[in-house]
Amino acid sequence: MTARNFIEAVNGQSVFPPPIWMMRQAGRYLPEYRSMRQKAGSFLDLCYNPDFAVEVTLQPIRRFGFDAAILFSDILVVPHALGRDLRFEEGVGPRMEPLAEAEIDDLAREGGDFHNRLAPIYETVGRLRSTLDPETALIGFCGAPWTVATYMIAGRGTPDQAPARLFGYSSPEAFARLLDVIAVRSAEYLIRQADAGADALQIFDSWAGVLDEESFQAWCVRPVAEIVRRVRARHPHVPIIGFPKGAGVFYGDYRVATGVTVLGLDWTVPLGQARALQKRGAVQGNLDPMRLCAGGRALDEGVDAILEALGGGPLIFNLGHGVTPQTPIAHVERMVSRVREASR
Ligand code: CP3
Numbered sequence: 001m002t003a004r005n006f007i008e009a010v011n012g013q014s015v016f017p018p019p020i021w022m023m024r025q026a027g028r029y030l031p032e033y034r035s036m037r038q039k040a041g042s043f044l045d046l047c048y049n050p051d052f053a054v055e056v057t058l059q060p061i062r063r064f065g066f067d068a069a070i071l072f073s074d075i076l077v078v079p080h081a082l083g084r085d086l087r088f089e090e091g092v093g094p095r096m097e098p099l100a101e102a103e104i105d106d107l108a109r110e111g112g113d114f115h116n117r118l119a120p121i122y123e124t125v126g127r128l129r130s131t132l133d134p135e136t137a138l139i140g141f142c143g144a145p146w147t148v149a150t151y152m153i154a155g156r157g158t159p160d161q162a163p164a165r166l167f168g169y170s171s172p173e174a175f176a177r178l179l180d181v182i183a184v185r186s187a188e189y190l191i192r193q194a195d196a197g198a199d200a201l202q203i204f205d206s207w208a209g210v211l212d213e214e215s216f217q218a219w220c221v222r223p224v225a226e227i228v229r230r231v232r233a234r235h236p237h238v239p240i241i242g243f244p245k246g247a248g249v250f251y252g253d254y255r256v257a258t259g260v261t262v263l264g265l266d267w268t269v270p271l272g273q274a275r276a277l278q279k280r281g282a283v284q285g286n287l288d289p290m291r292l293c294a295g296g297r298a299l300d301e302g303v304d305a306i307l308e309a310l311g312g313g314p315l316i317f318n319l320g321h322g323v324t325p326q327t328p329i330a331h332v333e334r335m336v337s338r339v340r341e342a343s344r
Pocket of ligand 1: 022023024025026027028037043070071072073074075076088090091092093094141147157204206322
């Protein structure tokens with residue numbers, strides 16, 4: 001069995017020291033990433049060229065020896081493969097043509113080309129699984145329908161996702177159809193990644209934290225539950241990590257309501273609450289990325305508090321969101337050795 005420690009922890013066993021990886025571990029804080037990015041020309045060329053994507057995925061593994069590699073790609077390749085245009089502007093972020101209500105049913109009709117467009121990504125997953133050390137887990141991923149929809153509707157990242165919330169309330173049937181298309185396609189996308197060798201799958205709901213109770217249920221929980229149901233029908237044992245960032249009190253029911261195996265916690269979740277959540281299964285997280293960026297005592301105390309509160313149960317040590325470009329490499333090394341050298 002590959003990646004034993006990681007898979008055991010994910011499935012609810014206590015492993016100490018816990019396995020560790022970092023969200024957005026391949027990226028601009030690494031000079032070797034910046035140099036590949038220049039060579040590739042554009043961010044999407046990195047994602048769709050298996051030679052580049054394999055290399056960039058492996059960079060943080062070589063440097064830090066993380067217990068898991070995450071496929072190098074982006075959550076927005078799903079709408080891109082559905083025919084929406086997409087570009088990444090240097091220092092600005094993703095840009096898309098804002099989706100009009102009248103275009104939603106065309107998305108659902110988009111048929112044959114979806115998996116052809118994503119084929120290079122499936123190839124990257126296959127090559128990665130055969131290249132990686134068997135003890136290193138390979139994580140595939142997609143965005144949750146709500147988070148993906150926020151970018152499709154606004155055409156860019158927005159501070160409070162107001163355009164998507166407004167769309168959802170103004171045109172509830174059309175919005176439900178949109179979430180449904182994204183969920184169905186994302187499930188297919190994850191199934192293909194698992195077919196190609198991904199050991200675990202993560203669903204990123206980065207903007208889950210801006211919704212009221214009813215819309216959280218309808219727009220975050222329900223579509224993710226649908227993805228989980230579809231993936232499990234084909235891969236009953238593949239672990240699925242749900243990351244509803246900012247879900248706050250809604251974290252309580254999320255695991256049961258969606259069926260995800262692991263709860264990904266952002267750094268605002270109190271460790272006492274995290275411990276209660278850990279009684280029902282593994283948790284992943286939840287160091288504030290700014291503690292990592294700051295280093296020193298802020299980092300050490302943050303790591304120790306998590307190990308102290310959660311080290312006795314099933315834990316995958318991670319940040320509470322992605323590592324930022326300004327983060328010094330020495331701080332990442334320090335975090336990894338502090339976790340690896342911990343004793344209890
Ligand atoms: O190392 C990894 O984690 C794997 C690769 C990965 C990327 N994006 C690469 C990337 C993963 C898992 C993602 C997920 C993703 N993409 C999310 C969910 C996680 C989160 O951070 O909330 C979201 C919301 C996106 C959409 C996206 N992609 C944005 C908003 C941006 C611009 C902001 C930024 O951080 O640059 C991207 C670009 C992006 N995705 C980069 C990378 C390495 C930077 C691109 C560059 O090199 O300029």
